[in-house]
Amino acid sequence: xxxxxxxxxxxxxxxxxxAQPAEPPTPPATPVEAPSEPPPAEDPAxxxxxxxxxxxxxxxxxxxxxxxxxxxxxxxxxRGIGTGIGVLVRGFIWPFRVLIxxxxxxxxxxxxxxxxNDENTLGIVPTVSFxxxxxxxxxxxxFLENYFGGDEYIGLTANRGGSVVKAFQLQAELPxxxxxxxxxxxxxxxxxxxxxxxxxxxxxxxxTANAMLPVTDTSTPTRFSQTRFLSVLSAGVELHGGGxxxxxxxxxxxxxxxxxxxxxxxTDPSIEEGYDTSTLRGFDTGYKNLELTGxxxxxxxxxxxxxxxxxxxxxxxxxxxxxxxxxxxHYGAELTYFVSPFWARRTFVGRVAIEGVxxxxxxxxxxxxxxxxxxxxxxxxxTDRFRDKLTTTTTLEYHWPIxxxxxxxxxxxTGKVGRTYDALLGKGFRDNWHVGYGGGLIIHTKDSIKVRFxxxxxxxxxxxxxxxxxxxxxKRDREL
Amino acid sequence: xxxxxxxxALAGCVHAAVPGRFADRPIVTVSxxxxxxxxxxxxxxxxxKYLANVLVLRPMWEFFxxxxxxxxxxxxAIEEVxxxxxxxxxxxxxxxxxxxxxxGPDVTGPPVLPFTITQAKRxxxxxxxxxxxxxxxxxLVKFDTKSNPGQQTAxxxxxxxxxxxxxxxxxxxxxxxxxxDQLEIEPKLRAEGTITDxxxxxxxxxAAHRNDGAIRASASQILDGVPKNGWxxxxxxxxxxxxxxxxxxxxxxxxxxxLSAWLNxxxxxxxxxxxxxxxxxxxxxxxxxxVDFGEAFGGHQDENQQRQIGFEYAWDFENQxxxxxxxxxxxRPWEAQRPSRWKQVGMFNAIxxxxxxxxxxxxxxxxxxxxxxxxxxxxxxxxxxxxxxxxAIVKTGELGDGDAxxxxxxxxxxxREAIGKAxxxxxxxxxxxxxxxxxxxxxxxxxxxxxxxxGELRVDGATQPIGADGGVCIAVSVAPxxxxxxARIRRHDHTTPALEIHYVGGSKPHVVGLVx
Numbered sequence: 001x002x003x004x005x006x007x008x009x010x011x012x013x014x015x016x017x018x019a020q021p022a023e024p025p026t027p028p029a030t031p032v033e034a035p036s037e038p039p040p041a042e043d044p045a046x047x048x049x050x051x052x053x054x055x056x057x058x059x060x061x062x063x064x065x066x067x068x069x070x071x072x073x074x075x076x077x078x079r080g081i082g083t084g085i086g087v088l089v090r091g092f093i094w095p096f097r098v099l100i101x102x103x104x105x106x107x108x109x110x111x112x113x114x115x116x117n118d119e120n121t122l123g124i125v126p127t128v129s130f131x132x133x134x135x136x137x138x139x140x141x142x143f144l145e146n147y148f149g150g151d152e153y154i155g156l157t158a159n160r161g162g163s164v165v166k167a168f169q170l171q172a173e174l175p176x177x178x179x180x181x182x183x184x185x186x187x188x189x190x191x192x193x194x195x196x197x198x199x200x201x202x203x204x205x206x207x208t209a210n211a212m213l214p215v216t217d218t219s220t221p222t223r224f225s226q227t228r229f230l231s232v233l234s235a236g237v238e239l240h241g242g243g244x245x246x247x248x249x250x251x252x253x254x255x256x257x258x259x260x261x262x263x264x265x266x267t268d269p270s271i272e273e274g275y276d277t278s279t280l281r282g283f284d285t286g287y288k289n290l291e292l293t294g295x296x297x298x299x300x301x302x303x304x305x306x307x308x309x310x311x312x313x314x315x316x317x318x319x320x321x322x323x324x325x326x327x328x329x330h331y332g333a334e335l336t337y338f339v340s341p342f343w344a345r346r347t348f349v350g351r352v353a354i355e356g357v358x359x360x361x362x363x364x365x366x367x368x369x370x371x372x373x374x375x376x377x378x379x380x381x382x383t384d385r386f387r388d389k390l391t392t393t394t395t396l397e398y399h400w401p402i403x404x405x406x407x408x409x410x411x412x413x414t415g416k417v418g419r420t421y422d423a424l425l426g427k428g429f430r431d432n433w434h435v436g437y438g439g440g441l442i443i444h445t446k447d448s449i450k451v452r453f454x455x456x457x458x459x460x461x462x463x464x465x466x467x468x469x470x471x472x473x474x475k476r477d478r479e480l
Numbered sequence: 481x482x483x484x485x486x487x488x489a490l491a492g493c494v495h496a497a498v499p500g501r502f503a504d505r506p507i508v509t510v511s512x513x514x515x516x517x518x519x520x521x522x523x524x525x526x527x528x529k530y531l532a533n534v535l536v537l538r539p540m541w542e543f544f545x546x547x548x549x550x551x552x553x554x555x556x557a558i559e560e561v562x563x564x565x566x567x568x569x570x571x572x573x574x575x576x577x578x579x580x581x582x583x584g585p586d587v588t589g590p591p592v593l594p595f596t597i598t599q600a601k602r603x604x605x606x607x608x609x610x611x612x613x614x615x616x617x618x619x620l621v622k623f624d625t626k627s628n629p630g631q632q633t634a635x636x637x638x639x640x641x642x643x644x645x646x647x648x649x650x651x652x653x654x655x656x657x658x659x660x661d662q663l664e665i666e667p668k669l670r671a672e673g674t675i676t677d678x679x680x681x682x683x684x685x686x687a688a689h690r691n692d693g694a695i696r697a698s699a700s701q702i703l704d705g706v707p708k709n710g711w712x713x714x715x716x717x718x719x720x721x722x723x724x725x726x727x728x729x730x731x732x733x734x735x736x737x738x739l740s741a742w743l744n745x746x747x748x749x750x751x752x753x754x755x756x757x758x759x760x761x762x763x764x765x766x767x768x769x770x771v772d773f774g775e776a777f778g779g780h781q782d783e784n785q786q787r788q789i790g791f792e793y794a795w796d797f798e799n800q801x802x803x804x805x806x807x808x809x810x811x812r813p814w815e816a817q818r819p820s821r822w823k824q825v826g827m828f829n830a831i832x833x834x835x836x837x838x839x840x841x842x843x844x845x846x847x848x849x850x851x852x853x854x855x856x857x858x859x860x861x862x863x864x865x866x867x868x869x870x871x872a873i874v875k876t877g878e879l880g881d882g883d884a885x886x887x888x889x890x891x892x893x894x895x896r897e898a899i900g901k902a903x904x905x906x907x908x909x910x911x912x913x914x915x916x917x918x919x920x921x922x923x924x925x926x927x928x929x930x931x932x933x934x935g936e937l938r939v940d941g942a943t944q945p946i947g948a949d950g951g952v953c954i955a956v957s958v959a960p961x962x963x964x965x966x967a968r969i970r971r972h973d974h975t976t977p978a979l980e981i982h983y984v985g986g987s988k989p990h991v992v993g994l995v996x
Contacts, residue, residue: 052510057564058724060508060556062993067500086544093537100533104526344815346808400808401815402800404786408807446785 121147130465133382137162151175167191181238189230194263195223197384198271203417203432215280223262224271230255247297257367258286282365291330293318301338305444306407308347311337314473328359334472351395353472375466376474378415380436380458388417390424405444412437434458499964502982502993508556511564513722514765519757520719523709530750534713534843535795552731552854557993559853566768567647567732571864576645578872584641586652588617591699594662600675600683607683619699628782629688630824632774633698634877639743639773641873646739646861649769652701655878657694703769705756711768713750714845720766731854733846738858738903741838742895744828745776746790748840778826780841787817793843822884830894835902852906853996859903862896863929900931907996908969908979915989921953924969932971939967958985
């Protein structure tokens with residue numbers, strides 16, 4: 001606006017100068033004829049407007065004596081307290097004002113987006129994220145997004161901090177190939193983690209370990225390290241029609257992992273201090289595996305940001321193979337439904353999710369077991385708090401509007417893990433349920449969730465910043 | 481016990497104000513703020529800083545620290561705003577004919593085609609360019625969005641004229657239609673490659689077209705002078721010695737809240753104002769303009785698909801905190817907002833219009849500082865607009881549908897009534913006060929405009945019923961000397977706050993000052 005106006009002024013001056021019409025020729029002076037008749041009787045003179053009375057701006061009030069007393073209503077004490085608090089608040093926000101002035105003058109935030117082109121299609125940007133009980137992860141991302149106009153994405157990311165010692169990732173996505181509704185996704189990732197969480201297999205609540213615990217049906221918080229190479233390739237078709245979006249495809253996920261004792265940065269004990277890791281399948285030897293699954297997603301939500309009706313079904317099923325060793329099956333299903341029974345955007349959300357693996361000789365590595373805990377599955381519990389061959393979660397949420405782009409939410413979530421369906425949903429149905437509840441804020445546009453902040457209480461108080469809680473398998477290909 | 485009582489008494493005692501005294505001088509009608517000043521530089525404007533300040537920081541401390549509140553500083557002895565570089569009394573002091581209002585600030589007449597483009601306007605919500613017409617007069621040409629053809633161009637023309645008629649400085653704006661072949665590019669720019677046919681085609685691609693292919697646009701005449709950017713929402717301009725009243729304490733800006741509420745002009749902010757340096761360098765002065773009205777009449781809501789605009793600030797501590805803790809059980813007024821039947825009219829209606837609760841998009845400090853007397857002043861201006869005047873002005877928007885025009889006029893009149901109900905009785909609405917033969921006479925504006933159905937004037941114990949036309953006279957002493965009386969109007973359900981009337985008695989008694 002500003003630069004435009006200055007430009008306008010320059011243009012105006014030029015144009016005004018150019019627009020001046022040539023002076024019309026002065027008509028020759030013509031003598032004024034004397035009136036042949038006496039002038040008619042004059043009308044009474046129109047009333048003469050009084051001359052304007054002029055004063056300097058702000059000096060027009062004509063006060064001889066200004067009124068005394070505060071303009072502000074209220075008692076001396078009340079005003080004094082208010083003023084005192086106001087001054088304190090002003091002092092408190094002063095540093096923020098300084099930061100804003102710095103940003104306004106030097107545009108620091110935009111300069112942090114180093115090497116980003118004007119179209120935001122190519123560049124390098126800093127990244128930061130936070131995960132409760134792990135801490136801050138930071139890094140940088142080089143990206144190419146919609147550069148060729150096909151909504152393609154290529155990203156190269158480097159991170160450290162939080163659970164990551166170092167991580168590098170190359171990611172490429174193509175939402176369609178030409179006009180065909182075929183999507184392709186691939187990811188290569190190398191990472192080293194030194195404080196991943198392990199708290200036993202099964203449902204027990206955490207206890208302090210006085211001696212080495214068996215890995216099943218016990219629980220004590222421990223940490224371990226991991227070195228991992230991951231390769232993922234997904235492909236499928238995305239179809240639209242009848243208000244629904246359907247994705248059908250498949251994924252291949254290759255993992256090469258090795259494990260060890262926790263790094264020194266964690267406050268929890270290292271895994272070998274709580275558990276006999278030789279009984280933890282895959283820990284001492286590491287493993288390589290390839291998992292192939294078919295994936296389906298049916299989405300009938302009205303909007304993907306401020307959803308008020310419709311639902312999503314996601315499912316996958318397939319098999320994994322430890323390279324040169326055992327085989328297992330892996331499957332999961334999740335149904336989420338939104339309904340607004342009275343006023344708009346007062347929405348109730350129900351969700352049921354189940355995930356399972358089935359192996360032959362109990363030889364599935366511990367990191368391939370389905371897990372509960374964290375933002376996606378069972379808030380109120382640490383990420384990966386529970387793990388076993390079967391997991392199930394149910395969620396009930398209530399959303400209400402605060403702002404066009406901010407929605408409040410309250411939720412209660414229950415979940416459990418089990419070794420068999422009988423333990424999970426059969427005779428043991430009533431046992432071992434874990435409950436988390438809380439609330440938070442969802443920042444969104446109409447069609448996407450930008451960030452979601454949850455405070456949850458279950459085994460302890462947990463905080464989550466995430467982009468989509470109601471998607472249990474959102475990070476399946478990136479999971480441990 | 482005594483100490484406790486003393487503290488309670490201290491806490492409870494209201495700080496009594498001592499009335500002032502006016503000089504027996506003529507009422508000032510013109511502010512001398514057009515004195516020559518050195519040409520100032522363009523004022524820096526940073527939108528992030530501005531938004532952080534008005535949305536978050538200022539509301540935080542001002543909520544507690546009430547010292548920032550005070551009476552308007554740009555008013556004369558009878559609580560009116562003198563003519564100045566900010567405001568020129570028009571409809572507030574005389575009848576403005578429909579012809580004059582339609583002409584508005586225009587002195588050259590509508591643009592004469594073809595346009596020669598001299599600069600593309602790439603920024604802002606709407607595309608456009610700067611062009612000279614066949615006479616060389618320069619215009620900022622902007623277009624409607626395809627989703628709401630006719631909306632912004634019509635609104636810009638209508639609202640600009642209404643605000644000019646009220647007294648504000650606005651650019652002259654027109655709705656124009658032209659064909660693609662009536663657009664030329666200045667040869668120099670074409671040679672430089674700064675603007676190409678492709679640039680123009682890209683701009684026109686998103687503009688709304690009429691069925692016959694003609695392109696509809698608004699042409700806003702470029703203002704005389706050198707632009708110095710917008711004026712600050714608070715404080716004064718340090719390089720303008722004529723600028724002697726903090727902007728948040730200008731009644732002309734505080735009262736603009738009422739007009740903005742009436743017109744649902746929610747996009748009032750620093751970069752929709754403009755200071756122009758008029759006159760030769762060193763001999764000129766700053767003149768203060770309001771610009772860019774295309775998002776009034778609910779256009780802002782339509783464009784952003786945000787129904788809460790006009791009801792809540794973008795960041796609204798009061799309403800959004802309330803909503804957070806209401807857990808969805810509060811059905812907010814804006815949730816019932818629906819688009820009008822016409823695409824060329826935004827979400828503009830009077831159904832849920834509460835002038836007290838109306839909010840601009842980004843908190844504008846003068847609006848938040850507005851006191852009942854400022855709102856009364858603004859309401860007086862609004863009430864002066866009658867149906868014939870509004871019909872004439874609305875026609876300049878070329879809405880292309882008689883029903884739509886009637887709807888806009890009806891809505892303006894309905895909102896006008898709501899404004900009157902909300903703000904006239906915020907003070908004692910006694911106006912046109914004169915003194916003759918031991919009588920103090922005036923007009924109850926709430927009665928005159930049909931807002932109040934009854935009322936009696938009370939002046940220092942004496943009472944007098946008010947006539948249906950609002951006129952009322954009441955006996956007062958006009959003995960020589962200085963007099964101060966306090967007037968209130970009592971209605972069936974409330975009594976208005978006291979109006980201080982200061983006058984000098986004698987053979988020619990006359991009012992020397994009012995305090996509302």
